[in-house]
Protein backbone atom coordinates (compact mmCIF):
# COMPACT_ATOMS: atom_id res chain seq x y z
CA UNK A 1 0.00 0.00 0.00
CA UNK A 2 0.92 3.68 0.13
CA UNK A 3 1.86 4.29 3.78
CA UNK A 4 1.93 8.05 3.17
CA UNK A 5 -1.82 7.88 3.04
CA UNK A 6 -3.36 6.65 6.21
CA UNK A 7 -6.32 7.62 8.31
CA UNK A 8 -9.59 8.97 6.98
CA UNK A 9 -9.97 10.30 3.46
CA UNK A 10 -10.51 14.04 4.00
CA UNK A 11 -14.19 14.97 4.49
CA UNK A 12 -15.14 11.33 4.04
CA UNK A 13 -16.16 8.52 6.28
CA UNK A 14 -13.72 5.74 5.39
CA UNK A 15 -9.97 5.31 5.68
CA UNK A 16 -7.50 4.75 2.87
CA UNK A 17 -6.78 1.13 3.74
CA UNK A 18 -10.44 0.23 3.74
CA UNK A 19 -10.99 1.95 0.40
CA UNK A 20 -8.08 0.02 -1.15
CA UNK A 21 -9.28 -3.27 0.27
CA UNK A 22 -12.92 -2.81 -0.78
CA UNK A 23 -11.85 -1.60 -4.19
CA UNK A 24 -9.64 -4.63 -4.81
CA UNK A 25 -11.95 -7.24 -3.33
CA UNK A 26 -15.43 -6.20 -4.37
CA UNK A 27 -15.86 -2.93 -6.23
CA UNK A 28 -13.29 -3.11 -9.01
CA UNK A 29 -14.11 -6.68 -10.09
CA UNK A 30 -17.88 -5.94 -10.29
CA UNK A 31 -17.38 -2.62 -12.07
CA UNK A 32 -15.00 -4.12 -14.61
CA UNK A 33 -17.65 -6.69 -15.51
CA UNK A 34 -20.46 -4.17 -15.47
CA UNK A 35 -18.95 -1.77 -18.01
CA UNK A 36 -18.54 -4.61 -20.50
CA UNK A 37 -22.26 -5.39 -20.60
CA UNK A 38 -24.20 -4.17 -23.67
CA UNK A 39 -26.22 -1.70 -21.62
CA UNK A 40 -23.20 0.05 -20.19
CA UNK A 41 -20.75 -0.04 -23.08
CA UNK A 42 -22.65 2.22 -25.50
CA UNK A 43 -22.52 5.90 -24.70
CA UNK A 44 -24.62 8.46 -26.54
CA UNK A 45 -22.63 11.60 -27.17
CA UNK A 46 -22.28 14.66 -29.35
CA UNK A 47 -18.69 14.54 -30.48
CA UNK A 48 -18.16 17.40 -32.91
CA UNK A 49 -15.73 20.15 -32.08
CA UNK A 50 -18.36 22.67 -31.15
CA UNK A 51 -16.46 25.09 -29.01
CA UNK A 52 -17.92 28.50 -28.34
CA UNK A 53 -14.71 29.80 -26.78
CA UNK A 54 -11.77 29.10 -29.11
CA UNK A 55 -11.31 28.10 -32.79
CA UNK A 56 -10.43 24.51 -33.69
CA UNK A 57 -6.67 24.17 -33.52
CA UNK A 58 -6.25 20.98 -35.51
CA UNK A 59 -5.63 18.75 -32.51
CA UNK A 60 -8.55 16.56 -33.57
CA UNK A 61 -6.51 14.92 -36.27
CA UNK A 62 -3.99 13.14 -34.09
CA UNK A 63 -4.07 9.42 -34.84
CA UNK A 64 -4.59 8.15 -31.32
CA UNK A 65 -7.22 10.79 -30.72
CA UNK A 66 -10.02 9.57 -32.95
CA UNK A 67 -13.01 7.59 -31.89
CA UNK A 68 -14.43 4.63 -33.79
CA UNK A 69 -18.03 3.75 -34.48
CA UNK A 70 -19.55 0.66 -32.97
CA UNK A 71 -18.98 -2.29 -35.35
CA UNK A 72 -22.28 -3.87 -36.27
CA UNK A 73 -21.41 -7.22 -34.75
CA UNK A 74 -20.97 -5.50 -31.41
CA UNK A 75 -24.37 -3.89 -31.39
CA UNK A 76 -27.16 -5.48 -29.36
CA UNK A 77 -29.78 -7.09 -31.59
CA UNK A 78 -32.60 -4.77 -30.66
CA UNK A 79 -30.52 -1.78 -31.72
CA UNK A 80 -30.00 -2.89 -35.32
CA UNK A 81 -33.33 -2.84 -37.16
CA UNK A 82 -34.33 -1.26 -39.40
CA UNK A 83 -31.27 0.86 -40.17
CA UNK A 84 -28.17 -1.25 -40.42
CA UNK A 85 -24.73 0.19 -40.15
CA UNK A 86 -22.79 -0.34 -43.35
CA UNK A 87 -19.15 -1.36 -43.30
CA UNK A 88 -18.37 2.14 -44.49
CA UNK A 89 -19.38 3.41 -41.09
CA UNK A 90 -17.01 1.19 -39.20
CA UNK A 91 -14.03 3.38 -39.86
CA UNK A 92 -13.25 6.21 -37.53
CA UNK A 93 -15.87 8.90 -37.63
CA UNK A 94 -13.55 11.85 -37.28
CA UNK A 95 -14.53 14.38 -39.92
CA UNK A 96 -17.66 12.48 -40.91
CA UNK A 97 -20.62 14.45 -39.64
CA UNK A 98 -23.06 12.01 -41.19
CA UNK A 99 -21.55 8.85 -39.71
CA UNK A 100 -24.53 6.53 -39.74
CA UNK A 101 -26.10 5.96 -36.41
CA UNK A 102 -29.29 4.11 -35.74
CA UNK A 103 -31.44 6.98 -34.62
CA UNK A 104 -34.42 4.77 -33.87
CA UNK A 105 -32.50 3.33 -30.97
CA UNK A 106 -34.09 5.55 -28.39
CA UNK A 107 -37.63 4.45 -28.99
CA UNK A 108 -36.74 0.76 -29.11
CA UNK A 109 -34.16 0.02 -26.51
CA UNK A 110 -33.85 1.47 -23.04
CA UNK A 111 -37.58 2.03 -22.62
CA UNK A 112 -38.72 3.49 -19.39
CA UNK A 113 -35.97 6.08 -19.02
CA UNK A 114 -36.79 9.73 -18.65
CA UNK A 115 -35.49 12.51 -20.83
CA UNK A 116 -35.28 15.37 -18.41
CA UNK A 117 -32.52 17.87 -18.23
CA UNK A 118 -29.75 17.60 -15.70
CA UNK A 119 -29.44 21.02 -14.04
CA UNK A 120 -25.76 20.35 -13.38
CA UNK A 121 -24.66 19.83 -16.98
CA UNK A 122 -24.72 21.64 -20.29
CA UNK A 123 -25.43 18.82 -22.76
CA UNK A 124 -28.92 18.10 -23.90
CA UNK A 125 -29.44 14.41 -24.50
CA UNK A 126 -32.69 14.93 -26.36
CA UNK A 127 -30.85 16.68 -29.19
CA UNK A 128 -30.83 13.48 -31.26
CA UNK A 129 -29.58 14.77 -34.60
CA UNK A 130 -26.19 15.60 -33.23
CA UNK A 131 -25.73 12.45 -31.21
CA UNK A 132 -23.86 9.30 -31.98
CA UNK A 133 -23.29 6.05 -30.12
CA UNK A 134 -19.79 5.04 -29.17
CA UNK A 135 -18.66 1.64 -27.94
CA UNK A 136 -16.55 2.59 -24.95
CA UNK A 137 -14.82 -0.78 -24.89
CA UNK A 138 -13.31 -0.05 -28.31
CA UNK A 139 -12.20 3.43 -27.34
CA UNK A 140 -10.33 3.15 -24.07
CA UNK A 141 -9.23 6.23 -22.22
CA UNK A 142 -5.44 6.32 -22.53
CA UNK A 143 -2.52 8.31 -23.92
CA UNK A 144 -3.50 10.18 -27.09
CA UNK A 145 -0.75 12.72 -27.66
CA UNK A 146 -3.12 15.59 -26.84
CA UNK A 147 -0.96 18.16 -25.11
CA UNK A 148 0.42 21.69 -25.26
CA UNK A 149 -1.48 25.00 -25.14
CA UNK A 150 -4.72 23.44 -26.41
CA UNK A 151 -4.99 21.02 -23.47
CA UNK A 152 -3.54 23.50 -21.04
CA UNK A 153 -6.11 26.20 -21.70
CA UNK A 154 -8.94 23.76 -21.00
CA UNK A 155 -7.55 22.80 -17.61
CA UNK A 156 -6.80 26.45 -16.84
CA UNK A 157 -10.36 27.43 -17.71
CA UNK A 158 -11.77 24.53 -15.68
CA UNK A 159 -9.80 25.56 -12.61
CA UNK A 160 -10.66 29.22 -13.08
CA UNK A 161 -14.31 28.22 -12.63
CA UNK A 162 -13.32 27.51 -9.07
CA UNK A 163 -11.60 29.37 -6.32
CA UNK A 164 -10.30 32.60 -7.91
CA UNK A 165 -13.84 33.85 -8.22
CA UNK A 166 -14.12 34.10 -4.48
CA UNK A 167 -12.18 36.27 -2.08
CA UNK A 168 -10.16 33.84 -0.02
CA UNK A 169 -11.83 34.52 3.30
CA UNK A 170 -15.13 33.41 1.81
CA UNK A 171 -13.81 30.00 0.77
CA UNK A 172 -16.07 27.53 2.46
CA UNK A 173 -16.30 23.79 2.52
CA UNK A 174 -18.66 23.52 -0.44
CA UNK A 175 -16.37 25.40 -2.82
CA UNK A 176 -13.40 23.35 -1.77
CA UNK A 177 -15.41 20.28 -2.65
CA UNK A 178 -15.90 21.33 -6.28
CA UNK A 179 -12.16 21.98 -6.53
CA UNK A 180 -11.34 18.59 -5.03
CA UNK A 181 -13.70 16.80 -7.41
CA UNK A 182 -12.14 18.43 -10.48
CA UNK A 183 -8.62 17.85 -9.21
CA UNK A 184 -9.44 14.21 -8.43
CA UNK A 185 -10.81 13.71 -11.93
CA UNK A 186 -7.70 15.35 -13.39
CA UNK A 187 -5.52 12.96 -11.35
CA UNK A 188 -7.52 10.01 -12.64
CA UNK A 189 -7.12 11.11 -16.28
CA UNK A 190 -3.36 11.53 -15.76
CA UNK A 191 -3.14 8.08 -14.19
CA UNK A 192 -4.88 6.50 -17.17
CA UNK A 193 -2.44 8.21 -19.49
CA UNK A 194 0.39 6.75 -17.39
CA UNK A 195 -1.17 3.28 -17.20
CA UNK A 196 -1.61 2.98 -20.96
CA UNK A 197 1.11 5.00 -22.69
CA UNK A 198 2.64 4.88 -26.16
CA UNK A 199 6.21 4.02 -25.20
CA UNK A 200 7.60 3.60 -28.68
CA UNK A 201 5.91 5.04 -31.72
CA UNK A 202 8.04 3.15 -34.24
CA UNK A 203 7.07 -0.27 -32.90
CA UNK A 204 3.68 0.83 -31.57
CA UNK A 205 4.64 -0.39 -28.12
CA UNK A 206 2.17 0.49 -25.36
CA UNK A 207 2.82 0.13 -21.63
CA UNK A 208 3.11 1.82 -18.26
CA UNK A 209 4.85 5.13 -17.75
CA UNK A 210 5.55 5.27 -14.02
CA UNK A 211 7.63 8.42 -14.12
CA UNK A 212 4.72 10.27 -15.73
CA UNK A 213 2.42 9.08 -12.95
CA UNK A 214 4.96 10.24 -10.38
CA UNK A 215 5.58 13.64 -11.98
CA UNK A 216 1.94 14.51 -12.52
CA UNK A 217 0.23 12.91 -9.55
CA UNK A 218 2.21 11.09 -6.86
CA UNK A 219 4.63 13.96 -6.31
CA UNK A 220 1.65 16.02 -5.10
CA UNK A 221 -0.03 14.14 -2.21
CA UNK A 222 -3.09 16.39 -2.47
CA UNK A 223 -3.78 15.10 -5.98
CA UNK A 224 -3.81 11.53 -4.67
CA UNK A 225 -6.07 12.56 -1.78
CA UNK A 226 -8.45 14.23 -4.23
CA UNK A 227 -8.61 11.05 -6.29
CA UNK A 228 -9.72 9.03 -3.27
CA UNK A 229 -12.13 11.81 -2.40
CA UNK A 230 -13.90 11.83 -5.78
CA UNK A 231 -14.02 8.04 -5.75
CA UNK A 232 -15.88 7.98 -2.42
CA UNK A 233 -18.08 10.89 -3.50
CA UNK A 234 -19.26 9.09 -6.64
CA UNK A 235 -19.56 5.79 -4.78
CA UNK A 236 -21.84 7.51 -2.28
CA UNK A 237 -24.05 8.79 -5.11
CA UNK A 238 -24.34 5.30 -6.60
CA UNK A 239 -25.22 3.67 -3.30
CA UNK A 240 -27.61 6.44 -2.29
CA UNK A 241 -30.15 5.50 -4.95
CA UNK A 242 -30.33 1.71 -4.63
CA UNK A 243 -34.09 1.31 -5.19
CA UNK A 244 -34.06 3.47 -8.27
CA UNK A 245 -31.00 1.84 -9.78
CA UNK A 246 -32.18 -1.65 -8.98
CA UNK A 247 -35.59 -1.17 -10.55
CA UNK A 248 -34.38 0.67 -13.62
CA UNK A 249 -34.74 -0.88 -17.07
CA UNK A 250 -31.55 -2.47 -18.38
CA UNK A 251 -33.18 -4.09 -21.39
CA UNK A 252 -31.08 -4.38 -24.54
CA UNK A 253 -32.91 -7.33 -26.07
CA UNK A 254 -30.50 -10.02 -24.92
CA UNK A 255 -32.08 -11.70 -21.88
CA UNK A 256 -28.90 -13.40 -20.69
CA UNK A 257 -26.81 -10.27 -20.87
CA UNK A 258 -29.55 -8.16 -19.32
CA UNK A 259 -29.89 -10.58 -16.41
CA UNK A 260 -26.17 -10.37 -15.83
CA UNK A 261 -26.26 -6.57 -15.90
CA UNK A 262 -29.01 -6.57 -13.31
CA UNK A 263 -27.23 -8.97 -11.01
CA UNK A 264 -23.98 -6.99 -11.24
CA UNK A 265 -25.88 -3.82 -10.33
CA UNK A 266 -27.31 -5.58 -7.28
CA UNK A 267 -23.87 -6.82 -6.29
CA UNK A 268 -22.68 -3.23 -6.26
CA UNK A 269 -25.66 -1.71 -4.51
CA UNK A 270 -26.11 -4.26 -1.77
CA UNK A 271 -22.61 -5.47 -1.13
CA UNK A 272 -22.37 -6.75 2.46
CA UNK A 273 -18.63 -6.05 2.70
CA UNK A 274 -19.13 -2.47 1.53
CA UNK A 275 -22.05 -1.96 3.87
CA UNK A 276 -20.10 -3.31 6.81
CA UNK A 277 -16.87 -1.38 6.24
CA UNK A 278 -17.94 1.84 4.55
CA UNK A 279 -21.73 2.28 4.63
CA UNK A 280 -21.68 6.05 3.99
CA UNK A 281 -18.60 6.83 1.87
CA UNK A 282 -19.37 10.59 1.93
CA UNK A 283 -21.77 12.54 4.11
CA UNK A 284 -23.51 15.07 1.89
CA UNK A 285 -25.99 15.99 4.62
CA UNK A 286 -23.39 18.28 6.14
CA UNK A 287 -23.39 20.59 3.12
CA UNK A 288 -25.42 23.69 2.22
CA UNK A 289 -26.36 24.17 5.84
CA UNK A 290 -25.29 27.81 6.13
CA UNK A 291 -27.51 30.84 5.80
CA UNK A 292 -26.71 31.35 2.12
CA UNK A 293 -26.79 27.60 1.35
CA UNK A 294 -29.34 27.67 -1.49
CA UNK A 295 -27.63 30.61 -3.16
CA UNK A 296 -24.24 28.93 -2.90
CA UNK A 297 -25.63 25.74 -4.37
CA UNK A 298 -26.94 27.63 -7.40
CA UNK A 299 -23.61 29.32 -7.87
CA UNK A 300 -21.75 26.03 -7.82
CA UNK A 301 -24.32 24.46 -10.14
CA UNK A 302 -23.66 27.24 -12.66
CA UNK A 303 -19.90 26.78 -12.31
CA UNK A 304 -20.25 23.08 -12.96
CA UNK A 305 -22.41 23.74 -16.03
CA UNK A 306 -19.63 25.96 -17.38
CA UNK A 307 -17.14 23.17 -16.84
CA UNK A 308 -19.46 20.86 -18.73
CA UNK A 309 -19.66 23.35 -21.64
CA UNK A 310 -15.86 23.53 -21.76
CA UNK A 311 -15.72 19.84 -22.70
CA UNK A 312 -16.88 20.84 -26.21
CA UNK A 313 -13.55 22.60 -26.56
CA UNK A 314 -11.36 19.60 -25.81
CA UNK A 315 -9.44 19.41 -29.08
CA UNK A 316 -8.97 15.65 -29.25
CA UNK A 317 -11.95 13.49 -30.04
CA UNK A 318 -11.23 10.61 -27.70
CA UNK A 319 -10.32 12.96 -24.85
CA UNK A 320 -13.56 14.82 -25.55
CA UNK A 321 -15.51 11.57 -25.38
CA UNK A 322 -14.11 10.64 -21.98
CA UNK A 323 -14.14 14.22 -20.74
CA UNK A 324 -17.84 14.51 -21.56
CA UNK A 325 -18.67 11.12 -20.13
CA UNK A 326 -16.89 11.76 -16.87
CA UNK A 327 -18.24 15.28 -16.42
CA UNK A 328 -21.75 13.96 -17.09
CA UNK A 329 -21.11 11.17 -14.58
CA UNK A 330 -19.98 13.68 -12.00
CA UNK A 331 -22.97 15.92 -12.79
CA UNK A 332 -25.19 12.89 -12.21
CA UNK A 333 -23.55 12.23 -8.85
CA UNK A 334 -24.13 15.89 -7.92
CA UNK A 335 -27.75 15.58 -9.05
CA UNK A 336 -28.33 12.48 -6.93
CA UNK A 337 -26.70 13.96 -3.86
CA UNK A 338 -27.93 17.53 -4.04
CA UNK A 339 -30.86 18.07 -6.37
CA UNK A 340 -33.29 15.63 -4.83
CA UNK A 341 -34.25 14.58 -1.36
CA UNK A 342 -34.40 16.33 1.97
CA UNK A 343 -33.85 20.00 1.22
CA UNK A 344 -36.34 22.52 -0.20
CA UNK A 345 -37.88 20.22 -2.80
CA UNK A 346 -38.71 17.23 -0.68
CA UNK A 347 -41.59 16.28 -2.97
CA UNK A 348 -39.23 15.82 -5.89
CA UNK A 349 -38.29 12.22 -6.63
CA UNK A 350 -35.17 11.05 -8.35
CA UNK A 351 -35.30 10.64 -12.12
CA UNK A 352 -32.28 9.76 -14.19
CA UNK A 353 -31.63 9.51 -17.89
CA UNK A 354 -30.23 6.30 -19.23
CA UNK A 355 -27.14 8.12 -20.41
CA UNK A 356 -26.59 9.59 -16.96
CA UNK A 357 -26.55 6.15 -15.40
CA UNK A 358 -24.17 4.85 -18.07
CA UNK A 359 -21.87 7.83 -17.44
CA UNK A 360 -22.10 7.45 -13.68
CA UNK A 361 -21.11 3.78 -13.65
CA UNK A 362 -18.36 4.22 -16.23
CA UNK A 363 -16.96 7.15 -14.24
CA UNK A 364 -16.99 5.06 -11.07
CA UNK A 365 -15.16 2.32 -12.93
CA UNK A 366 -12.50 4.72 -14.26
CA UNK A 367 -11.92 6.08 -10.75
CA UNK A 368 -11.79 2.57 -9.35
CA UNK A 369 -9.16 1.68 -11.95
CA UNK A 370 -7.10 4.73 -10.98
CA UNK A 371 -7.27 3.95 -7.27
CA UNK A 372 -6.19 0.39 -8.04
CA UNK A 373 -3.28 1.52 -10.19
CA UNK A 374 -2.04 3.98 -7.56
CA UNK A 375 -2.34 1.32 -4.88
CA UNK A 376 -0.51 -1.31 -6.93
CA UNK A 377 2.12 0.74 -8.73
CA UNK A 378 2.46 3.85 -6.56
CA UNK A 379 5.06 2.47 -4.15
CA UNK A 380 7.19 1.15 -7.04
CA UNK A 381 6.99 4.48 -8.86
CA UNK A 382 7.98 6.34 -5.69
CA UNK A 383 10.88 3.99 -5.05
CA UNK A 384 12.24 4.50 -8.54
CA UNK A 385 11.69 8.24 -8.68
CA UNK A 386 12.82 9.04 -5.17
CA UNK A 387 15.78 6.71 -5.47
CA UNK A 388 15.28 4.52 -2.42
Ligand code: FAD
Pocket residue numbers: 141142143144145146147148151152154155182183184186187189190193216223311314318319320322323
Ligand atom coordinates in the same frame (compact mmCIF):
# COMPACT_ATOMS: atom_id res chain seq x y z
P1 FAD B 1 -1.87 18.89 -17.38
O1 FAD B 1 -2.32 17.56 -17.01
O2 FAD B 1 -2.31 19.51 -18.64
O3 FAD B 1 -2.05 19.89 -16.18
C1 FAD B 1 -2.04 21.31 -16.32
C2 FAD B 1 -1.75 21.96 -14.96
O4 FAD B 1 -2.83 21.68 -14.06
C3 FAD B 1 -0.52 21.41 -14.27
O5 FAD B 1 0.63 22.08 -14.66
C4 FAD B 1 -0.84 21.65 -12.81
O6 FAD B 1 -0.56 22.96 -12.44
C5 FAD B 1 -2.33 21.46 -12.74
N1 FAD B 1 -2.70 20.10 -12.33
C6 FAD B 1 -2.36 18.92 -12.93
N2 FAD B 1 -2.93 17.89 -12.32
C7 FAD B 1 -3.67 18.40 -11.29
C8 FAD B 1 -4.51 17.82 -10.30
N3 FAD B 1 -4.72 16.50 -10.25
N4 FAD B 1 -5.09 18.64 -9.41
C9 FAD B 1 -4.89 19.98 -9.46
N5 FAD B 1 -4.12 20.59 -10.39
C10 FAD B 1 -3.51 19.81 -11.29
N6 FAD B 1 -4.58 13.30 -22.79
C11 FAD B 1 -4.45 12.00 -23.14
O7 FAD B 1 -3.37 11.58 -23.54
N7 FAD B 1 -5.51 11.13 -23.05
C12 FAD B 1 -6.74 11.53 -22.61
O8 FAD B 1 -7.69 10.73 -22.56
C13 FAD B 1 -6.90 12.91 -22.23
N8 FAD B 1 -8.09 13.36 -21.80
C14 FAD B 1 -8.22 14.69 -21.49
C15 FAD B 1 -9.46 15.17 -21.10
C16 FAD B 1 -9.64 16.52 -20.83
C17 FAD B 1 -11.00 17.00 -20.39
C18 FAD B 1 -8.54 17.42 -20.97
C19 FAD B 1 -8.71 18.89 -20.69
C20 FAD B 1 -7.30 16.94 -21.34
C21 FAD B 1 -7.12 15.59 -21.63
N9 FAD B 1 -5.89 15.09 -22.01
C22 FAD B 1 -5.76 13.77 -22.35
C23 FAD B 1 -4.67 15.92 -21.96
C24 FAD B 1 -3.95 15.74 -20.60
O9 FAD B 1 -4.88 15.86 -19.53
C25 FAD B 1 -2.84 16.78 -20.35
O10 FAD B 1 -3.38 18.06 -20.49
C26 FAD B 1 -1.65 16.64 -21.29
O11 FAD B 1 -1.16 15.33 -21.21
C27 FAD B 1 -0.53 17.65 -20.92
O12 FAD B 1 -0.13 17.41 -19.56
P2 FAD B 1 0.72 18.44 -18.69
O13 FAD B 1 1.84 17.71 -18.08
O14 FAD B 1 0.99 19.66 -19.46
O15 FAD B 1 -0.23 18.83 -17.45
